[in-house]
Amino acid sequence: MAKQYDVLFRLLLIGDSGVGKTCLLCRFTDNEFHPSHISTIGVDFKMKTIDVDGIKVRIQIWDTAGQERYQTITKQYYRRAQGIFLVYDITSERSYQHIMKWASDVDEYAPDGVQKILIGNKADEEHKRQVGKHQGMKLAEEYGMDFYETSACTNYNIKESFTRLTELVLMAHRKELDGLRLASNDELNLAELEEDGRKADGTANSKSCWC
Amino acid sequence: MARSPGEGSVSPSASLRGTRETLSDPELESLGSDSEINGFTAERKTDKYGFLIKTEENGGREEELSVDVLRQREAKWLDMLFNWDKWMAKRHKKIKLRCQKGIPPSLRGRAWQYLSGSRVKMDQNPNKFTELDSMAGDPKWVDIIERDLHRQFPFHEMFVARGGHGQQDLFRVLKAYTLYRPDEGYCQAQAPIAAVLLMHMPAEQAFWCLVQICEKYLPGYYSEKLEAIQLDGRILFSLLRKVSAVAYKHLSKQKIDPILYMTEWFMCAFSRTLPWSSVLRVWDMFFCEGNFVCH
Numbered sequence: 001m002a003k004q005y006d007v008l009f010r011l012l013l014i015g016d017s018g019v020g021k022t023c024l025l026c027r028f029t030d031n032e033f034h035p036s037h038i039s040t041i042g043v044d045f046k047m048k049t050i051d052v053d054g055i056k057v058r059i060q061i062w063d064t065a066g067q068e069r070y071q072t073i074t075k076q077y078y079r080r081a082q083g084i085f086l087v088y089d090i091t092s093e094r095s096y097q098h099i100m101k102w103a104s105d106v107d108e109y110a111p112d113g114v115q116k117i118l119i120g121n122k123a124d125e126e127h128k129r130q131v132g133k134h135q136g137m138k139l140a141e142e143y144g145m146d147f148y149e150t151s152a153c154t155n156y157n158i159k160e161s162f163t164r165l166t167e168l169v170l171m172a173h174r175k176e177l178d179g180l181r182l183a184s185n186d187e188l189n190l191a192e193l194e195e196d197g198r199k200a201d202g203t204a205n206s207k208s209c210w211c
Numbered sequence: 212m213a214r215s216p217g218e219g220s221v222s223p224s225a226s227l228r229g230t231r232e233t234l235s236d237p238e239l240e241s242l243g244s245d246s247e248i249n250g251f252t253a254e255r256k257t258d259k260y261g262f263l264i265k266t267e268e269n270g271g272r273e274e275e276l277s278v279d280v281l282r283q284r285e286a287k288w289l290d291m292l293f294n295w296d297k298w299m300a301k302r303h304k305k306i307k308l309r310c311q312k313g314i315p316p317s318l319r320g321r322a323w324q325y326l327s328g329s330r331v332k333m334d335q336n337p338n339k340f341t342e343l344d345s346m347a348g349d350p351k352w353v354d355i356i357e358r359d360l361h362r363q364f365p366f367h368e369m370f371v372a373r374g375g376h377g378q379q380d381l382f383r384v385l386k387a388y389t390l391y392r393p394d395e396g397y398c399q400a401q402a403p404i405a406a407v408l409l410m411h412m413p414a415e416q417a418f419w420c421l422v423q424i425c426e427k428y429l430p431g432y433y434s435e436k437l438e439a440i441q442l443d444g445r446i447l448f449s450l451l452r453k454v455s456a457v458a459y460k461h462l463s464k465q466k467i468d469p470i471l472y473m474t475e476w477f478m479c480a481f482s483r484t485l486p487w488s489s490v491l492r493v494w495d496m497f498f499c500e501g502n503f504v505c506h
Contacts, residue, residue, distance in 0.1 A: 017399065018358035036365035038483065041400050042474030067355060067399045072437050073470055094354075 005049050005058035007177065009169055009190040010080055011162075014102055015087030016095040017066030020121040023152035024087065025063050028162050033153050040065045043074060052166055055177070059166060060191070071105070078109035082190055083169045085161070087119040088136075090149065091128035096120075096135065103143055115168040116145045119161060124151040259316075260487050261368045261410065285315045288322060295325050310499035313492050320411035326498040328427070329419035340415040343387040352389040352397045356382060359399060363406040370406060380414040381405055387418050388425070398433035400478035401425070407482045407494070424480075428502050432478055440478055444469035 013021040022040050026032050029046040044063045049056055062081065064074040078084070086102050088095040099118065106116060118140040120131060133149055140147030146168070148161040170177060173190055256264045276284075291298045291306065298306055306326075314322045324330040333340075348356075360378040364370045369377030384405045389397050404424060408417035425432070431439030448469040452459040462469075476484050481493050 017355055036371075037362065038365065039359050039362040039399055039402065041403075041478055041483075043471055065399060069398060069435055069437055073441070073474065076468075076470070 003056075003187055005056045005187060007055060007170070007173075007188040007190060008058040008060065009082040009173075010060045010062060011083040011085065011165060011169075012062045012064065012077060012081040013085045013087060014064055014074070014106075015066060015085075015119075016089070016092070016098050019066065019087045019089040019092065019095050020152050021066065021085075021087050022063050024085070024119070024121060024150065024158065025061055027152040027155055027158045029061070031155070033155070035153075042070065043077060050163065050166060052163065052170060055170065057166055057170065059162075061162075075105065075109045078106065079111055080191065081110060081114060082173070083115040083117070083165045084110060085117055085119050085165065086145070087121055088131065089122050090120045090131045090133075090136070091122050091125050093130040096131040096139075099139060113172055115165060115172055116143070117161060117165045117168070118143065118145045118147045120147070120149040122151060122153070123149040123156055124154045255368070257368050258487075260491075262364075262487065263366045263368060263371065281315055284309070284312070285317060288315055288318045292318065292321055292325060307499055310495045314495045316491075319491065319495070320416070323408075323411065323494070323498045324416055324420060327420055327423040329416065329423045332422065333416065333419040336419075339391075340387060340418050343390045343418075344383055344414075346390055348386040348389055349393070349396070353386060355399070356385045356389075356397055356402075359385075359402045363402045364410075367406075367410065369410060377406075377409060380409050380417070383414050384409065384418045384421060388421055391418075391422065392425070395425070395434050398437075398478075400475075401433055403479045403482050407480075407490070428497065429477075429480075440474060441470060443477055444473050447473055 013025060015021055017039070022037060022044075023033060025046055026034065026037075029048045040063055042065055045060055046063070047058065047060050049058045051057070062077055064070065064077070084106055086099055086106070088099050090096075103116075106114065118136060120133070120136040122128075136149060137147050146164055148157045148164070150157040150161055152158060169190070176188060176190065179188075258264055287309065291309070310322075310326070324333075347353075360381055361370075361373050363381060367377070369375070370381070372378070381402065385397055385401060388401065388405075389395075401421065405417060405421050408420050411417075412420065429439070448459070448462075451462075451469075480497060482490050484490075485493060
């Protein structure tokens with residue numbers, strides 16, 4: 001059987017309730033946008049394989065409930081992520097203010113080398129905007145993150161932001177990936193390697209069934 | 212991770228994809244915000260539970276009870292409801308048996324109130340809901356509740372309209388609960404629970420039923436640290452080990468923690484997970500026997 005991907009890793013979506021995390025994910029994985037959908041209770045995930053510089057990357061994207069009390073549950077998944085989207089809603093000043101809290105949680109619970117990116121979603125709702133684009137850029141700069149304004153509704157910057165975070169994770173794991181090229185018949189499961197705390201030697205063959 | 216029902220028992224795949232499915236039919240979408248508030252009832256098809264049917268679907272294929280059987284059951288249930296205390300004291304087994312057969316749809320809302328004891332609680336606190344209803348809620352809770360109103364059963368006719376009666380009542384019930392139990396406040400999983408109740412009874416009755424669920428049936432499920440749900444997740448997993456060691460081993464190996472799949476099942480009492488006809492039957496037994504039917 002031909003291998004389906006070269007590398008597997010996990011991304012995580014966090015941010016206040018109602019900022020559009022689930023919609024971002026649906027747009028990216030299924031290219032769908034549903035004005036009518038249900039709130040996320042607990043944790044959910046979707047998968048997608050994309051091609052980055054000739055590397056087939058299988059990403060598993062975890063979607064989390066935004067309400068504060070679910071964090072006792074969702075925090076347990078921070079440590080399993082290689083990349084994290086911090087999402088706010090440009091029509092909600094409060095969701096932007098809360099990014100600070102989300103970022104400090106990431107510092108506390110996520111693994112050290114985790115890649116982060118800041119997202120200001122609902123960019124199509126210009127008439128309701130409460131957070132300027134420059135504010136988003138400034139905050140991202142302070143945290144040393146990349147920044148995108150996105151709209152799941154109009155499909156604006158969705159692919160770009162997901163691809164960017166994927167690239168950042170790939171770059172952060174370049175060493176393991178170079179090893180991969182040598183032993184190109186194997187899949188590299190970054191998620192598993194990180195979790196088990198093993199040192200990657202490039203010949204990892206921990207093929208797992210996530211389907 | 213199955214997502215919510217809504218289409219009754221159309222087909223397994225349809226019911227699994229559930230409410231996340233798009234309302235791509237422009238006719239349905241245009242029904243949008245104000246048709247319900249204005250009392251304008253555009254022509255739209257629903258199944259017998261009130262969920263919108265997309266035109267190409269043929270509705271449920273459930274086995275229907277004959278009218279005679281249904282009438283007989285209704286008569287039996289009416290007798291029980293009129294003499295509830297006597298039945299509870301002396302013939303509880305019979306009540307349970309009748310719940311197992313399924314409560315007749317026309318009496319389901321009333322039966323749930325009697326089974327849960329919410330009826331008694333409401334009668335003991337005659338003006339409480341009106342009082343809570345007239346109070347302003349804590350902005351912290353009001354804000355998050357408002358963001359959830361249009362995200363509960365969006366394909367049910369009661370909740371399809373933004374700001375419609377269903378969503379208004381949902382707000383009243385959830386806000387009242389945050390005032391009734393300010394120590395607990397609002398948990399997002401309470402919204403689908405309250406919505407299911409509102410499909411069967413008015414706001415005040417739904418409020419007291421919600422109180423019973425949160426305090427008696429699922430204590431601690433919705434409170435600040437969500438400890439109860441995490442504990443139940445571990446219990447479920449150890450039960451799985453006994454029942455199916457193979458499944459247990461596989462899930463363990465793949466690091467699929469119970470909290471990943473059971474959170475929504477349990478916190479929403481399966482209302483988003485099972486085909487709708489099954490949700491109602493599970494809830495009949497849930498009210499009759501308590502949480503362990505879900506375990």
